[in-house]
Amino acid sequence: MSVLFAIVLLPLIAALLPRLVQSMGRSTVAIVTALPVLLALLLLLGTAPSVLVDGELLQAAVPWLPQAGLMLAFRLDGLAWLFALLILGIGLLVIVYGHYYLEKSDSGGRFFSLLLLFMAAMLGVVCSDNLLLLVVFWELTSISSFLLIGYWSGQAAARKGARMALTLTGAGGLALLAGVILIGQTVGSYDLGTVLASGDLIRSHALYPLMLVLVLLGVFTKSAQFPFHFWLPHAMSAPTPVSAYLHSATMVKAGVFLLARFYPALAGTDLWFVLVSSIGLVTLLLGAWMALFRHDLKGLLAYSTISHLGLITLLFGLSTRLAAVAAVFHVINHATFKASLFMAAGIIDHETGTRDIRKLGGLRRYLPHTMALATVASMAMAGVPLLNGFLSKEMFFAEAADTPLYGSLNWLVPTLATIAGMLSVAYSLRFVHDVFFGPVPAALVAHAPHEPRRLMRVPVEVLVLLCLAVGVFPAVVVGPLLAAAATATLGGELPEYSLAIWHGLNVPFLMSLLALTGGVAIYVWRAPLFALQRRWPRPHAPAIFEQAVQALVAVAGRFVRFIDNGALQRYVSWLMLPVALIMLAAMASRPDWLGEHALTPVDGLSILATIVAVLAALATVVLRRQRLVALLMISVVGLIVSLAFLRLSAPDLALTQLSVEVVTVLLLMLAMYFLPSRGVIESTWWDRSRDLFLSLSIGVGVGLLALFAMTHPGATISTFFIDNSIPGGGGANVVNVILVDFRGFDTLGEITVLAIAAAGIYALLENLGLCLPIYDPEGRPWAKDRSPLVLQMISRAVLPIALLVAMYILVRGHNMPGGGFIAGLITAVALVLQYVASGVHWVHARVPHNYHPLVAFGVLLAGLTGLASLLLGYPFLTSTFEYIYWPIVGKFELASAMLFDLGVYITVVGATLLILARLGKLSVVEQEEGN
């Protein structure tokens, strides 16, 4: 069903267009915006015969993230069709209206782009056939409405209103997501059809209350139900077309849409009844009461919207099948009359420059057409017969009148419903009478307003005509649509109802009459009510909200400052503390540290070496302020570590450690030269004792852990490597074969890390101006002599020999201790020795010293070797080898892994030299500038 995708995705793709054509004039922008919407609308109408008449369910799905149950799945049933019609139809009218409403200075491109994005998000919500997809679009409506409400981002009110709307609806969206996931897990599928068919399973689940509350939180925040209603009036700082669209037909209707959508799955329990109907009732009354006292036209309409949404929610809460039909009906009616009223309010604002009812009056003289339209729409809102609002309100009264569920409080619902009806009549009357009748304020006489352009009124006329048409010929105009939508909502057959204007003199009609007369009475005698309302304590919701947000930010800030105070010492000690505690706990449990595993024999030299290493390590700590001594001590430790590797059958490690030792000491010496010898801040005794505790407990713990592991037998996977080293990798040195063959991918990653570190160091030291110390810590000036001649001469002689040794180590590495890492380090050491002995300039004059390409080349070579095996049809980094016979040398093995090892070699040489040469050069450049 590509039609379905087209309907939803057309506005989404078209959302890019208005911005692109912005420079081509305002009319082009509006046309480019309207055309895709019109097209989508026509496509939707094209599906009307199958969906509305035949009752077909159109579905289309493409997998998106099937592992997570997320499908790009859409459905078009009666309910989705109804909402899609409202979204596209009213959307089209709003685009026309908005084109005339926006000022020349407003960015039309941005406005219409956002509007289309929002439209697409809403279409996605109503057409989703997958719960997760629904939430995705739901969040998209929150975000795009945030951008639309804050469209005039220069105004503080717009920013605040937008933020509040986003916070509330966004938080509700998260709750909805949680609820949806719970539902999906319960049912075992996120497919909407499956979920709707599993109502009994969901309702009988132990977590049903939680699911319901989470979903309802999403619904109530979106549809501005009490106590989350307060964001809606503040969203009125949006441009009026946005209000007309978001707060009549779409955004706020998303919540009640969800009630309708989940009705078969979640409704029908006492909990649903109590929660939904009571919240709806409170919202209905509160909204109507507040609307009466608003002086801002849009504020009045906003609270009226809240009230009508409460009415719809209440109807869904009443849980009878007829009430659900009435709710769907009222969704249609409210969308039409409220959108036209918002547009009328926008016209009034546009022409007079104010929306304050107190500053308006007598506009019938200047805006007769607008008055006619607004009056009809208001009457629909008030529920006057022959208009659509009357019909759904009649159905509402009927349902309210015979609600059996509240027991002895049964009289309460109809009474409160009638009171809400009266208030609704009163504020509708106020909207019309205060604005269009009475004396004209002096300010308006001076600047007489005039009717807006014809086309700006057309959308209002269309909507008002619909109100009338539905009101007079309900069965013809809206009958099939309502039937289809209600069938989809109920998920079964429809109850008996009749869409007639006159049902005889029954209770609902009496309630309607009562509401009308009572409403007029309230309006006529409104002065005492206004006085009462002024004295009424009014909690200022936005202020409370703002305070709560500020308090939350303050708490979060304190928490962050406590945890993240920028002190590395504290971070490290917080990390170490749990480790120390785990170690202490392990020690307290006293396992047998010395297992049965036979100990390897000890010799005197090893004991001596260990003692020396321990003393040297301690000396490093104690003498750390005498940095040269500390450096010597740490090199002693490093040397003994390499000897230990040698003694314990790890010649490769010994060679590596030894050569790394040389470059590390050189590195530390360079750093020592630059870094200051005296610090500014010293640790307190408390810090030191804490550090002593941490380091001792972790050290002893780690030592014991190592002892435990070494003296207990353990399984190893190395037998595989030893067995397959020669047959699989063609090399006798298992360590090297593991590096370049079995675990070649790891090695590739590791040399990449090396290359990245080198590049990072290069970047860090770029443009770094360090002041060169002139004196050493003891106050003696640094010597400026060249290196001793003897060293220069010997180092030069050593270079070719060292390179030869490196080559030998590299080539033999596959079969004997050696390999790319070790050979690379030896080469680097030999070259660094030239730097030390002869100076940077001498070396750079003779050796190409551009090391970055070298590093890159090494990594590339290793990577390409791996890719070559892909080309030959083997997995990445599969190696191959062949024995060839050279004339003099004899049998010689050539393995592709050796090419890989060459890449490792080149990377190691390049990275090491890049690092050290960069640091070393730092001193030379500075010295030249200094001299």
Next chain:
Amino acid sequence: MEILLAIMIAVLTSCGIYLILRLRTFPVVVGLTLLSYAVNLFLFAMGRLTLNAPAVIGATDQYTDPLPQALVLTAIVIGFAMTAFLMALALRAWGEFGNDHVDGTAIPGSDGDDRR
């Protein structure tokens, strides 16, 4: 031999951690070097200790566990890269803030304030 190695690991770890918890960059880098010795030895020890049995096929009858050795070999080289990177960070911080405090922030009132 196991006990000797365990003592060495314990001492190196303790010294390394104590130095890492200092406030100035140079001791921290030195401490990290000590700690990486300890970590490498620890990793190596997980393959159990064997004397005179390098994992070179044909050299001896029995072989030591080669896998920890391969892991430690790359760890040594990467450890060097990390030490060097930290050193470069320390130098940069010294150049930017005029002090060698590990937090990398300017310290008001110190003589380094007017450095750059």
